[in-house]
Amino acid sequence: MTVSEQKATDRAGPAASDLAFAHHDHAHCSTDALARAEALTAAKGARMTPVRRRVLEILLEEHRALGAYDVLSRLVSEGFGNQPPVAYRALEFLVEQGLAHRIQRLNAFAACVHAGEDHAPAFLICRDCHTVAEAEAGAARAALETEAARAGFLVERTTIEAMGLCPNCRTHAA
Amino acid sequence: MTVSEQKATDRAGPAASDLAFAHHDHAHCSTDALARAEALTAAKGARMTPVRRRVLEILLEEHRALGAYDVLSRLVSEGFGNQPPVAYRALEFLVEQGLAHRIQRLNAFAACVHAGEDHAPAFLICRDCHTVAEAEAGAARAALETEAARAGFLVERTTIEAMGLCPNCRTHAA
DNA sequence: CTTGACCTGTTATGATATTACATTCATAGA
DNA sequence: TCTATGAATGTAATATCATAACAGGTCAAG
Ligand SMILES: [Zn+2]
Ligand SMILES: [Zn+2]
Ligand SMILES: [Zn+2]
Ligand SMILES: [Zn+2]
Numbered sequence: 001m002t003v004s005e006q007k008a009t010d011r012a013g014p015a016a017s018d019l020a021f022a023h024h025d026h027a028h029c030s031t032d033a034l035a036r037a038e039a040l041t042a043a044k045g046a047r048m049t050p051v052r053r054r055v056l057e058i059l060l061e062e063h064r065a066l067g068a069y070d071v072l073s074r075l076v077s078e079g080f081g082n083q084p085p086v087a088y089r090a091l092e093f094l095v096e097q098g099l100a101h102r103i104q105r106l107n108a109f110a111a112c113v114h115a116g117e118d119h120a121p122a123f124l125i126c127r128d129c130h131t132v133a134e135a136e137a138g139a140a141r142a143a144l145e146t147e148a149a150r151a152g153f154l155v156e157r158t159t160i161e162a163m164g165l166c167p168n169c170r171t172h173a174a
Numbered sequence: 175m176t177v178s179e180q181k182a183t184d185r186a187g188p189a190a191s192d193l194a195f196a197h198h199d200h201a202h203c204s205t206d207a208l209a210r211a212e213a214l215t216a217a218k219g220a221r222m223t224p225v226r227r228r229v230l231e232i233l234l235e236e237h238r239a240l241g242a243y244d245v246l247s248r249l250v251s252e253g254f255g256n257q258p259p260v261a262y263r264a265l266e267f268l269v270e271q272g273l274a275h276r277i278q279r280l281n282a283f284a285a286c287v288h289a290g291e292d293h294a295p296a297f298l299i300c301r302d303c304h305t306v307a308e309a310e311a312g313a314a315r316a317a318l319e320t321e322a323a324r325a326g327f328l329v330e331r332t333t334i335e336a337m338g339l340c341p342n343c344r345t346h347a348a
Numbered sequence: 349c350t351t352g353a354c355c356t357g358t359t360a361t362g363a364t365a366t367t368a369c370a371t372t373c374a375t376a377g378a
Numbered sequence: 379t380c381t382a383t384g385a386a387t388g389t390a391a392t393a394t395c396a397t398a399a400c401a402g403g404t405c406a407a408g
Pocket of ligand 2: 126127128129130131165166167168169170
């Protein structure tokens with residue numbers, strides 16, 4: 001990473017204290033994200049319907065990734081449709097709108113904690129407590145694009161994920 | 175990326191001409207990989223059985239990722255067992271031995287073209303022709319670890335994949 | 349030749365995801 | 379206001395990906 005790239009990362013990236021692992025006022029974190037989601041979809045003319053809103057709320061409850069069927073079972077118990085497309089369509093919408101991310105490693109979905117910020121996310125997945133934190137992947141993505149460019153490959157989308165131990169679980173393990 | 179990191183990449187990484195996209199003597203590329211696989215497993219005392227060898231050969235036929243069921247259907251037509259565990263177990267073995275990689279994005283598997291080299295792979299996946307090239311991810315992984323360290327997260331395994339257009343398909347598209 | 353580890357075959361099931369079509373809902377234009 | 383239209387949702391059926399559990403076979407060390 002060059003010095004200028006590091007500075008860019010420092011400007012754009014979340015502070016370490018923003019990360020899911022740190023203690024924080026999660027009720028605020030969650031309602032804030034939901035409010036921003038409403039504003040963003042309204043601005044784009046996209047429709048934040050009840051199912052979609054509820055799915056986002058469910059994802060926001062914890063900093064974990066949920067499978068489509070986990071989400072679906074929650075929806076069913078609240079009177080929404082009980083077939084897979086109900087969950088998959090709402091999740092697809094949220095991902096398209098940048099309000100949620102798909103975690104490839106887990107075949108699961110997590111709410112975006114930086115909605116509207118046009119960020120390059122990496123995901124830090126704790127194998128122990130299953131918390132998923134969204135980290136800044138600008139530098140990693142740049143390195144990947146550099147490598148791709150050597151091959152003449154045009155990068156359109158990237159998947160950058162790390163599996164390991166979060167600070168809390170490291171401490172417990174030690 | 176620092177200058178020293180760039181140099182490290184240049185030393186360790188494959189030349190651009192090594193990549194799957196470039197024209198190359200693939201018969202040699204393939205038989206060579208198979209020979210190295212035999213040597214590596216022998217050295218480790220692991221058993222390269224007929225199914226396992228055949229699965230590796232199948233993966234080596236092209237620089238693409240194959241799903242477990244694609245592999246399985248090939249095995250069936252050659253007299254091996256026709257149940258999913260037959261394919262999954264052979265693939266699991268190859269991944270454990272570092273002879274193949276799992277491509278998360280595709281739920282599929284590709285032969286490793288740098289077996290035994292202790293590399294940090296990134297995968298460049300062409301959305302058009304489905305070729306999968308293995309690129310050097312040392313720099314990207316280092317950037318990801320730096321970011322993870324800020325959060326106190328201990329990285330154990332990484333998934334670094336890019337979806338996009340390979341040089342050939344870029345040309346055709348243009 | 350027995351033992352024990354490992355490998356393979358097979359059944360059954362579970363988990364993830366999509367296609368297709370019918371119905372309902374929101375809203376822009378007549 | 380009253381449709382026409384496209385969007386969203388509900389539902390059934392199916393496709394795709396993955397693992398658990400157990401039985402039987404192979405092979406080399408003892
Ligand atoms: Zn939070
Ligand atoms: Zn944890
Ligand atoms: Zn080749
Ligand atoms: Zn291509």
